[in-house]
Amino acid sequence: MLSHHKLIExxxxxxxxxxxxxxxxxxxxxxxxxxxIHPYVGEEACAVGACAALNRDDVITSTHRGxxxxxxxxxxxxxxxxxxxxxxxxxxxxxxxxxxxxxFDLGIMGANGIVAGGIPMAVGAALAFKKQAANGAPxxxxxxxxxxxxxxxxxxxxxxxxxxxxxxPVIFFCENNxxxxxxxxxxxxxxxxxxxxxxxxxxxxxxxxxxxxxxxYQATRAAVERARHGAGxxxxxxxxxxxxxxxxxxxxxxxxxxxxxxxQARDPIPRFRRWLVEAGVSESDIEQAEGQVLxxxxxxxxxxxxxxxxxxxxxxxxxxxxxHNGAVF
Amino acid sequence: MIDxxxxxxxxxxxxxxxxxxxxxxxxxxxxVFILGEDVAxxxxxxxxxxxxxxxxxxxxxxxxxxxxxxxxGAALGAAMMGMRPVAEIMFGDFLGCAGDQxxxxxxxxxxxxxxxxxxxxxxxxxxxxxxxxxAQHSQSPESWFMNVPGLKIACPATPADAKGLLKTAIRGxxxxxxxxxxxxxxxxxxxxxxxxxxxxxxxxxxxxxxDVTIIAIGGMLPRALEAAQTLAARxxxxxxxxxxxxxxVPLDLPTLIDSVKKTGRVVIVHEAHKRAGPGAEIxxxxxxxxxxxxxxxxxxxxxxxxxxxYAPALEQFVLPNTQDIIDAVLRVLx
Numbered sequence: 022m023l024s025h026h027k028l029i030e031x032x033x034x035x036x037x038x039x040x041x042x043x044x045x046x047x048x049x050x051x052x053x054x055x056x057x058i059h060p061y062v063g064e065e066a067c068a069v070g071a072c073a074a075l076n077r078d079d080v081i082t083s084t085h086r087g088x089x090x091x092x093x094x095x096x097x098x099x100x101x102x103x104x105x106x107x108x109x110x111x112x113x114x115x116x117x118x119x120x121x122x123x124x125f126d127l128g129i130m131g132a133n134g135i136v137a138g139g140i141p142m143a144v145g146a147a148l149a150f151k152k153q154a155a156n157g158a159p160x161x162x163x164x165x166x167x168x169x170x171x172x173x174x175x176x177x178x179x180x181x182x183x184x185x186x187x188x189x190p191v192i193f194f195c196e197n198n199x200x201x202x203x204x205x206x207x208x209x210x211x212x213x214x215x216x217x218x219x220x221x222x223x224x225x226x227x228x229x230x231x232x233x234x235x236x237x238y239q240a241t242r243a244a245v246e247r248a249r250h251g252a253g254x255x256x257x258x259x260x261x262x263x264x265x266x267x268x269x270x271x272x273x274x275x276x277x278x279x280x281x282x283x284x285q286a287r288d289p290i291p292r293f294r295r296w297l298v299e300a301g302v303s304e305s306d307i308e309q310a311e312g313q314v315l316x317x318x319x320x321x322x323x324x325x326x327x328x329x330x331x332x333x334x335x336x337x338x339x340x341x342x343x344x345h346n347g348a349v350f
Numbered sequence: 351m352i353d354x355x356x357x358x359x360x361x362x363x364x365x366x367x368x369x370x371x372x373x374x375x376x377x378x379x380x381x382v383f384i385l386g387e388d389v390a391x392x393x394x395x396x397x398x399x400x401x402x403x404x405x406x407x408x409x410x411x412x413x414x415x416x417x418x419x420x421x422x423g424a425a426l427g428a429a430m431m432g433m434r435p436v437a438e439i440m441f442g443d444f445l446g447c448a449g450d451q452x453x454x455x456x457x458x459x460x461x462x463x464x465x466x467x468x469x470x471x472x473x474x475x476x477x478x479x480x481x482x483x484x485a486q487h488s489q490s491p492e493s494w495f496m497n498v499p500g501l502k503i504a505c506p507a508t509p510a511d512a513k514g515l516l517k518t519a520i521r522g523x524x525x526x527x528x529x530x531x532x533x534x535x536x537x538x539x540x541x542x543x544x545x546x547x548x549x550x551x552x553x554x555x556x557x558x559x560x561d562v563t564i565i566a567i568g569g570m571l572p573r574a575l576e577a578a579q580t581l582a583a584r585x586x587x588x589x590x591x592x593x594x595x596x597x598x599v600p601l602d603l604p605t606l607i608d609s610v611k612k613t614g615r616v617v618i619v620h621e622a623h624k625r626a627g628p629g630a631e632i633x634x635x636x637x638x639x640x641x642x643x644x645x646x647x648x649x650x651x652x653x654x655x656x657x658x659x660y661a662p663a664l665e666q667f668v669l670p671n672t673q674d675i676i677d678a679v680l681r682v683l684x
Contacts, residue, residue: 080431113464123463130430131463135454141423142455148424149431152383152409163427176450179420186415339465340499342523345551345600 023073023238025302031073031234032297033310035065035290038089040318041098045088045105046269048322054105056118061089063232063264066289067196068093070237071164071257074245079162080128080146082139085120086196086263087132090166095127102321108328115331116339136201137174140165140193144180147191147254154190154251162248164192164241170201172215181256185222188253192244193219195258196231202267203275219256231259232289235296261289359540365398367509367541368474368530371516372399372436374545376406379434382520385412385421386438386474395440396476396535418447422473426456426525429471434520439475442491442529456525457500472519477505477529478569478621479669485657488665490568490622492529496598496631502526502550503598507571509539511596514548522550531569531621551600555609559591562679563609566592567620567628570651570670574619577675588679598628606632607640614645615682619675624652649678 023031042060049058061068064086072081072093083090091101096112104111104122112122123131130146133139143165154160171177172195184191195216201209212218219226225247229240237259244255262284266273297307362370376382383406384390384399390413393400403411414421418439425435439445445452452473459467479488495501502524506512512530519526556571557578566574571594578590591609595601610616616636618629629650636648651670659665 082427111464113462113466116464117462121462123466125430125466130427131459131467133455135450138423138450138455141420141451142427142430144420145424145427145429145435146431147427149428149433152428152433153431155409156380176419176423179415179417180423182415183417183420183424340461341502342460342468342470343550345549 027073028297028300029302029306029310031069031238032293032307033314034069034093035234035293036311037098037314037317038065038068038092039290040314041092041101041321042088044318044322045102046265049269053322053325055107056105057268057270058105058119059086059268060263060265061086063284063288064196064198064261065089066234066237066293067194067231067259067261068166070234071166071194071241073238074241075128075162075164078128079164080130080143082130082143082163082165083132084136084139084167085132085134086168087122088119091122091124091129091132094129096122096124096129098317098321099324102325103328106325106328107331108325109331110328114335137167137171137176140167140171140177140180143191144184144189147184147189148187150190151187160190160249160251162190162192162245164194166194166196168201169195169197169199169206169215170209172218173201173209181222181224181254184254185224188251190248190251191254192241192248193254193256194241195256196261197258198261198263200267200275203271205275214258216256216258224254224256226256226258228258228260231261232287232292234289234293358543360543361538362509362541363536363538364509364512365396365535367513368398368516369400369402371513372402373405375517375520376402376410381432382434382436383410383412384436384438385414385425387414387416387440389413389438394438396532398530398535399438418444419451422448422451422456425471425473426451426459426469429469430459430467434470436472436474436520439473441487442475442477443486443489445475445491445494452495452501453498457498461500468523469525470523471525472516472528473525474528474530476532478531478533479658479665480532482660482662482665484660488658490620490653492598493622493626493628493631495527496628500525501599503529504550504596505529505568505598506596507531507534507568507594509537510541510546511548511554513541514546515550515596517547518550526550529568533569537572548596550597551602553593553595553602553605555591555605556594557590557592559589559613561589561613562591562615562617562682563606563613564590564592564675564679565606565616565618565632566594567598569621570619573670573672574675576672577679580672580676581679588683590679601632601635603635603639606636610636610640611643614643616644617649617651617675617678617682619651619670621653621670623655624650625655627652646682649682651675651678
């Protein structure tokens with residue numbers, strides 16, 4: 022079982038995601054953030070539980086709703102907020118914004134503006150890892166986060182087929198929040214349990230309570246073990262819910278306030294806090310983590326505000342790695 | 351054109367030249383591997399990867415399912431993790447199946463990550479009409495991707511350039527769409543021995559001339575040279591300068607402008623459809639940068655703007671040919 026230290030860390034990361042997102046929403050209203058954002062509020066247990074089972078040099082691909090994945094994989098909230106604020110010192114020097122934050126040092130291959138866009142990329146990383154392991158490197162693992170809506174795109178099916186065929190060290194983590202943008206999942210797919218789709222690609226498919234960080238962790242840990250030992254891919258479906266709209270500003274005509282309230286009663290963060298107390302973690306340790314989180318988010322906003330804006334003179338650079346003198350791009 | 355008389359040359363086919371480039375780069379760098387439909391056991395439907403499976407084994411020469419998006423996406427992920435994949439898409443017409451991966455992922459990964467993502471990825475793809483293959487196996491889709499910043503586009507026309515450009519593409523840091531014209535595979539030419547590399551973004555003056563500049567892309571280079579020869583043999587001989595851009599992105603505009611300064615007249619030839627084909631961009635660049643040197647309007651010789659038909663007579667009517675080039679040269683000289 023996880024140590025007290027690690028358990029508090031799970032709680033701290035979930036809370037950091039929650040506070041970061043709520044603050045980003047607020048700062049966007051205040052004008053610090055020029056672009057649109059897709060808040061991860063409510064789904065924190067998925068990112069944190071899954072990433073807790075990964076090593077630092079394992080990799081993830083993420084989505085449009087990616088802030089939580091980045092934070093859970095160790096992302097620096099200062100660089101994230103600076104990127105949202107379109108600053109030179111942001112994760113992508115202001116060229117990517119919310120949808121494209123990337124940190125290869127932390128194994129973050131990038132958020133993505135296309136819902137199934139990152140899934141084949143994770144398969145490719147796993148293909149590289151399998152080849153590198155055959156040459157003596159330790160087996161690394163790739164995990165792809167995506168939503169229920171992505172399972173209806175062709176790239177999802179091609180990617181799972183390749184992973185199943187080649188028995189690659191990859192985990193497909195589907196965050197089923199019941200809505201693909203503004204359309205309920207039952208109007209988008211003929212199966213209600215999305216993990217059933219794994220059968221078609223000869224890999225285990227499991228459905229877990231995506232609002233239970235420990236359940237997510239256990240399921241992912243088992244999948245990582247399989248992957249690391251060459252047994253191939255696993256599909257995990259985490260049942261969860263987003264408390265905000267698809268994007269910030271979404272009028273949410275497709276669901277009722279009662280439904281949102283029902284899910285908020287199952288909020289993964291207070292739920293885990295209660296569990297921690299019952300498990301004997303001291304209130305003061307928990308409060309210390311809560312204080313840290315608030316300070317980190319304040320510091321991130323402060324860092325972003327003070328950071329220099331993205332430089333117009335850099336707009337034309339960084340498209341290619343090799344230049345060619347005199348030739349026109 | 352022979353680059354140096356001191357170089358030892360061999361005469362091999364375009365197809366063999368590509369095979370040699372792949373073989374040599376795989377020997378040179380263990381991170382290079384090949385994946386695509388029927389590239390291993392079959393050696394490619396055009397035979398280009400023949401023998402590579404036997405030499406390098408199934409881990410480095412991988413047959414894949416018919417999954418263009420999956421293959422390009424997997425190649426992208428592997429490239430980001432330190433490999434140098436060479437993916438093959440059997441027909442350029444199938445690039446549409448990999449559209450999102452190419453356009454939104456591969457092309458943009460470096461820029462939108464603020465330079466963090468490396469994408470050393472070569473995508474070999476066939477282009478052009480092989481004859482009676484109809485509308486979904488005959489297209490020349492190069493210019494679809496000229497409008498996507500982040501991709502480089504090579505369109506070699508000779509065995510030497512095919513070998514040299516492919517080696518450079520594989521060693522580079524960027525995604526390169528490498529268009530191989532199906533009707534060039536069997537053509538032969540001199541290729542220098544040894545580690546022959548050709549930089550991207552350098553056009554080649556294939557034939558020097560004084561009266562008209564013919565800019566010919568990919569499979570149209572042999573047709574342009576035929577036209578130049580015919581025009582040179584006339585009683586009132588016309589001297590055509592024939593230039594092969596070799597890569598469309600990046601494009602060696604200075605070499606094109608230098609030629610226009612000399613001749614004052616331009617004919618652009620490609621097999622892609624005329625509307626918004628590569629010639630449209632080249633003509634626009636010349637109009638922007640060299641209009642003062644032009645003595646007549648720029649002419650374009652290209653496929654007509656219809657899907658390529660199956661019936662040979664119809665197909666030949668739609669595709670550009672040597673006579674079309676001759677007519678265009680005479681038109682710009684009028």
